[in-house]
Amino acid sequence: MSLPSDNPVLDVRGLVFPADGSVLRQVHLAVGEGETVAVLGPQGAGKSVLRACLAGELDSAGGTVWTNGKPFHLMPPEAKRAFRLRHYGLVYQDTVFLPELTLADNVALPLRFAGVGAARARRKALTWLARFEIAEAADARLTGLPLDMVRRAALARAMVNDPLLVLADEPFAGLPSQSADMLGRVLNSIALSHGTAVLLFTDDPATAARCQRTVDLVAGRIAAGPVPSAAVTPAAPAAPSASVGAPAPVAVSTAGPDRVKAAR
Amino acid sequence: MSTVERTAGAEPNGFRVRLTLRMVLPVERPARVDAMRLAWSAALAALPLTVSLAAPVSALGTAGVLGLACAALPGVTATAWSAARMYDSRTGAMRALCQAGAEQRSAWVMATCRVVLFTGVGALVGGVCVIVFHSPLRRLLPKHSPLRPMLAVGGASWSAALVATVILVVLGALLASSPAWRRLDVLLRAAWAALPWSRVERVVSPVWAALRTASLSVRRAVRRLR
Numbered sequence: 001m002s003l004p005s006d007n008p009v010l011d012v013r014g015l016v017f018p019a020d021g022s023v024l025r026q027v028h029l030a031v032g033e034g035e036t037v038a039v040l041g042p043q044g045a046g047k048s049v050l051r052a053c054l055a056g057e058l059d060s061a062g063g064t065v066w067t068n069g070k071p072f073h074l075m076p077p078e079a080k081r082a083f084r085l086r087h088y089g090l091v092y093q094d095t096v097f098l099p100e101l102t103l104a105d106n107v108a109l110p111l112r113f114a115g116v117g118a119a120r121a122r123r124k125a126l127t128w129l130a131r132f133e134i135a136e137a138a139d140a141r142l143t144g145l146p147l148d149m150v151r152r153a154a155l156a157r158a159m160v161n162d163p164l165l166v167l168a169d170e171p172f173a174g175l176p177s178q179s180a181d182m183l184g185r186v187l188n189s190i191a192l193s194h195g196t197a198v199l200l201f202t203d204d205p206a207t208a209a210r211c212q213r214t215v216d217l218v219a220g221r222i223a224a225g226p227v228p229s230a231a232v233t234p235a236a237p238a239a240p241s242a243s244v245g246a247p248a249p250v251a252v253s254t255a256g257p258d259r260v261k262a263a264r
Numbered sequence: 265m266s267t268v269e270r271t272a273g274a275e276p277n278g279f280r281v282r283l284t285l286r287m288v289l290p291v292e293r294p295a296r297v298d299a300m301r302l303a304w305s306a307a308l309a310a311l312p313l314t315v316s317l318a319a320p321v322s323a324l325g326t327a328g329v330l331g332l333a334c335a336a337l338p339g340v341t342a343t344a345w346s347a348a349r350m351y352d353s354r355t356g357a358m359r360a361l362c363q364a365g366a367e368q369r370s371a372w373v374m375a376t377c378r379v380v381l382f383t384g385v386g387a388l389v390g391g392v393c394v395i396v397f398h399s400p401l402r403r404l405l406p407k408h409s410p411l412r413p414m415l416a417v418g419g420a421s422w423s424a425a426l427v428a429t430v431i432l433v434v435l436g437a438l439l440a441s442s443p444a445w446r447r448l449d450v451l452l453r454a455a456w457a458a459l460p461w462s463r464v465e466r467v468v469s470p471v472w473a474a475l476r477t478a479s480l481s482v483r484r485a486v487r488r489l490r
Contacts, residue, residue, distance in 0.1 A: 085365045096360040099295070100287050109364035112283075115276050143292055157364065 008032045009164050009197035015053060015063035023049045024220045027063065029199075031165070036191050036198040038208035041217030047201040048093075050217065051169050054199070055090055056080035068164050085114045089158030089196070091168035095150060097142045103149075104129060104138040107157045114161065121160075128156040132186060148179050155183065159190060166191075166198045172207050184210030284374045287357060288381050295353055299378060302346040303386035306433050309339030310390025313432065315398075318425035319414035328410035339390075343383070343433065347440035348449060350379055354441055379441050380434055387433035391426040398422075 008030045015027040023046045031037050041047050052058040054065060056072065065073040068087060075083060084090070097106040104125045111121035129135045132152040137145070145153075151171060158166050171187075172180035188210070191198045200211055208214045216223045290296045312335040316324070354375050361371035402415040439445055456465075 081365070081367060090363065092363050094359075096356055096363055098287065098357060098360045098364075100289075100291050106360075106364070109361075109366075112276075112279050113365040118279075141291065 009035075009068055010054070010199065011064075011066040012054065013064045013066075015050070015060050015065065017046075017049055017053055017058065017060045019061040021061075021220065024053065024060070027217075027220070027222050029215065029222055031197040031199055033164070033195040033197055034192045035213065036188050036200065036211040038200045038202055038211035038214045039217050039222075040202060040205060040208040040214050042203055045203075045217045046220045047203070047217055048169060051167050051199075051201050055088060055167055056084055085110060086161065087164045089161065089163035089166040089168075091154050091158045091166065091171045093170040093173060095154040097150070097153065099142045102139045102141060103134070103145070103153055106142065107153055107160055110157060110161050124160050125156070128159050129153070131159075131190070132156045132183070147174050148176075151175055151179075151183065155187065159194075159196070162194065163196060166196055168198065168200045170202055170204075170207070171200060172202075172210075173204075177206065180207065181210065188212065280370055280374065284377050287374055288377050290353075290378065298346065298349050298353070299382045302343065302350060302379070302437065303382040303389075305339060305342035305346045306383045306386030306437065307339075307390035307393070309336060309343045309433055309436075310387040310429050311339065311394055312336040313339075313387075314391040314394040314422075314425050314429045315411070315414055317428050317432075318394075318417050318421045320417060320421075323413035323416070325410050328414060331410060332414075340436070343437055344440040344445075347379060347383065347437035348445060351441045351443075351446055354379060355443075376438065379437055383434045383437040384430055387430045388426070391429045395422045395426065 010029070010031040012027055012029040015024055015029075017024040027050060029037075029039075039047055039050065049058060053060045056075070056077070060073065063073070064071065067083070070083070072080065072083065097103075098109075101109075104122055107129060108118075108121035108125035111124060112118065116124075126135060126138055129138050129152075132155055134149050134152045134156070137149055137153075142150075151174075155168070155171060158168065166187075168187075172183055175183070184207075187198060187200075190196060198211070200207070202208055290299050312332045316329075316332045316336075319328075357378075358371045358375035361374055362368060366374070398415045402412055405412045405415075
């Protein structure tokens with residue numbers, strides 16, 4: 001199997017799930033480093049299944065998923081988990097934290113599971129909590145935490161391992177537009193400064209508009225969608241890279257940080 | 265190179281143990297109440313169970329077995345109910361761990377530890393109570409009581425019965441807090457709703473709700489007075 005020529009952070013080709021293609025049919029998608037892409041689709045379009053397939057939580061029936069030039073689809077489950085722990089940041093729509101731990105400890109958990117020491121993991125967690133402007137709640141328990149803080153903490157937990165790719169399922173759901181705008185700006189700026197590829201799954205055009213690029217997921221297929229009129233001018237605009245039926249061209253930012261290049 | 269890239273390895277065992285210990289003791293009041301209720305229920309279930317497991321087969325007459333079954337009913341029911349109530353917190357903990365990157369199996373173990381610990385300790389306390397008090401209790405019982413011969417066993421039988429009781433009660437609690445039990449519970453509720461005498465429930469439910477509201481009001485009033 002040959003490596004995709006343009007070597008984006010995420011390169012999905014002909015993804016099918018399940019075998020009869022009733023949920024996902026020939027999904028082609030590519031996301032370059034520093035790019036934020038929204039997968040926009042109505043409920044039941046297959047967004048969550050696509051996210052789960054890309055994260056390796058579901059085994060696709062066909063197609064390839066290359067992450068950072070590695071054939072993610074060929075990895076055995078344990079290797080997928082280790083790879084995910086190192087290179088993926090995941091934001092779940094129904095984010096759950098452990099009420100027995102403080103916010104900082106919860107955010108540091110992915111690092112602790114990856115074998116990073118307690119002090120270092122906590123330092124990283126505090127850095128990311130500060131980046132999402134909730135450093136003051138670092139030692140707070142999770143009970144009764146407002147939704148806004150939970151969403152920020154979920155993003156901080158996803159970013160704590162300096163991932164190459166963030167898969168975020170409705171990360172701004174239920175937030176007032178002001179908070180969502182602010183988080184969208186922070187996410188875009190982090191993507192650019194860290195070279196992180198962000199793939200955001202949503203059914204809300206306003207949320208999609210906060211990303212640099214939008215692709216439509218309709219009935220299990222990616223269709224090139226128009227960028228919503230409310231779209232904020234992206235700091236580093238990228239050409240649409242998703243299309244129906246064919247591997248997509250990818251715009252990879254040339255201003256990516258050294259971290260990504262070193263990891264490659 | 266990312267922080268994780270430099271240090272990544274297998275999920276460290278020491279960390280898993282420490283995290284499990286932190287998760288075992290609930291910090292939220294409702295979770296604490298549920299856990300304590302489970303422990304007491306397990307203790308209640310363990311009393312007749314320990315006796316029935318320790319008793320010699322020759323001492324287990326029909327009346328004795330029936331008596332023990334009746335005695336076990338409240339404890340077993342309460343244990344099943346309390347453990348089923350912990351299903352949500354258990355699955356929630358497991359989901360949180362998996363979302364943070366824990367391996368599925370270790371997440372299951374960590375999330376299950378609380379149910380195991382509280383049930384185990386409860387059953388142990390119940391069993392030890394039987395072992396400590398069986399002798400004076402035997403003296404108090406009338407001569408022809410079916411329970412009397414059941415309590416006349418040696419120390420080894422009691423120890424074996426205690427271990428078996430703890431294992432059985434813990435397994436029962438795990439079953440009652442499992443997804444399979446949840447599915448069974450949903451089916452049973454659906455069957456109950458389909459029965460014509462669920463009309464009785466329709467009448468009883470508002471009365472029950474009114475009683476609960478009244479009891480809450482009384483409690484609040486008492487608290488205010490204090």
